Amino acid sequence: MTTRSETRTTLDHLLTEIEHRNPAQPEFHQAAHEVLETLAPVVAARPEYAEPGLIERLVEPERQVLFRVPWQDDKGRVHVNRGFRVEFNSALGPYKGGLRFHPSVNLGVIKFLGFEQIFKNALTGLGIGGGKGGSDFDPHGRSDAEVMRFCQSFMTELHRHIGEHTDVPAGDIGVGGREIGYLFGQYRRITNRWEAGVLTGKGQGWGGSLIRPEATGYGNVLFAAAMLRERGEDLEGQTAVVSGSGNVAIYTIEKLAALGANAVTCSDSSGYVVDEKGVDVELLKQVKEVERGRVDTYAERRGSSARFVPGGSVWDVPADLALPSATQNELDENAAATLIRNGVKAVSEGANMPATPEAVHLLQKAGVAFGPGKAANAGGVAVSALEMAQNHARTSWTAAKVEEELADIMNNIHTTCHETAERYDAPGDYVTGANIAGFERVADAMLAQGVI
Ligand code: GLU
Numbered sequence: 001m002t003t004r005s006e007t008r009t010t011l012d013h014l015l016t017e018i019e020h021r022n023p024a025q026p027e028f029h030q031a032a033h034e035v036l037e038t039l040a041p042v043v044a045a046r047p048e049y050a051e052p053g054l055i056e057r058l059v060e061p062e063r064q065v066l067f068r069v070p071w072q073d074d075k076g077r078v079h080v081n082r083g084f085r086v087e088f089n090s091a092l093g094p095y096k097g098g099l100r101f102h103p104s105v106n107l108g109v110i111k112f113l114g115f116e117q118i119f120k121n122a123l124t125g126l127g128i129g130g131g132k133g134g135s136d137f138d139p140h141g142r143s144d145a146e147v148m149r150f151c152q153s154f155m156t157e158l159h160r161h162i163g164e165h166t167d168v169p170a171g172d173i174g175v176g177g178r179e180i181g182y183l184f185g186q187y188r189r190i191t192n193r194w195e196a197g198v199l200t201g202k203g204q205g206w207g208g209s210l211i212r213p214e215a216t217g218y219g220n221v222l223f224a225a226a227m228l229r230e231r232g233e234d235l236e237g238q239t240a241v242v243s244g245s246g247n248v249a250i251y252t253i254e255k256l257a258a259l260g261a262n263a264v265t266c267s268d269s270s271g272y273v274v275d276e277k278g279v280d281v282e283l284l285k286q287v288k289e290v291e292r293g294r295v296d297t298y299a300e301r302r303g304s305s306a307r308f309v310p311g312g313s314v315w316d317v318p319a320d321l322a323l324p325s326a327t328q329n330e331l332d333e334n335a336a337a338t339l340i341r342n343g344v345k346a347v348s349e350g351a352n353m354p355a356t357p358e359a360v361h362l363l364q365k366a367g368v369a370f371g372p373g374k375a376a377n378a379g380g381v382a383v384s385a386l387e388m389a390q391n392h393a394r395t396s397w398t399a400a401k402v403e404e405e406l407a408d409i410m411n412n413i414h415t416t417c418h419e420t421a422e423r424y425d426a427p428g429d430y431v432t433g434a435n436i437a438g439f440e441r442v443a444d445a446m447l448a449q450g451v452i
Pocket of ligand 1: 096097098099168169170171172173200352377378380381382384
């Protein structure tokens, strides 16, 4: 029987190897560290997991697709972007995960997201593997026609690699309903197939699921509520600081209000808004989703309760809860220290890996309930899997039914993470709970399916 410390040494060697084999991919290294550093107890306790090659296979994507995406802007100028799809692990089902269109996208970023997605998807309990894709294309300031041409060019290559039984992309940063529409149209045209289950996040009326747009934000609030319940508290009357102003942030703010809490902030790359009365979600939707504007416009229109702070850190605003819903590494050690000083009770990640490892460590040490993204933001991909189920059955469920399923899934994820953490001597540590529970499900399937 190997001890935990021997196992830890083996995992440390593997992490060094990962850094060597994947140079210049800091986000992927960070995600691999975050998972592997918590696995020693389970690998030491279950000898089958120490089988040579199992974790080595888990950290190596099954397939990585990189391609050129040429497109013409409205003036006829040619632009060349990069397209990525990392098909990380299909032991539990077809690769599943979003597409991100953002200038910061590179292979390392997509690999970090794809790696996270494996465990997140496993935690939902549904039959979906892990993958992620995207492009360094920046949709900001582009016309609808430009976005359409870009999406068509992107799909002209991507269509060879995806399918309802193979790989099912969806949205992420920079990819919403508009982009999914253009991508689906091009897929349908090229393949001559009405294959609804090839993409999720589709429009209502052509295969989309009700509650899919709301699911990530709603799910994160339900996860935060479950963490509070565990401590004998609830959301009623709590103040929350939310970052971001995209799909995740908007529906986080909406659900907080519905459950009696008050979100007082939102942000974008230009700065943040503090709204003493609580963010008016309908106004935010109008500014961000209809007009594709910025949060300073929200503050201008909202009147005296709201103030726009250019630059700065949204985490300076005192609150009971923090729900980072923008992007990776947006909440660092200093921000965590400020949140703790201001008495934060829970931090729940709506974005993928928004808290740095140092911030997570500090928050946990201070006794703050911390919900890692792969558990807390799994509601989005979970409802994507429900969209696939509806597409397969050629039916569509009511909003109430989807919401009920989403609530069950989020509560189950919370219970699984909580119980797994206790089982491995880390009570209250949702990071360890999520990583181990996700790992067990994927690793068991990989072992059963042989060395492939
Ligand atoms: N991009 C989302 C995530 O990070 C959703 C993926 C999906 O629905 O496939 O989980």
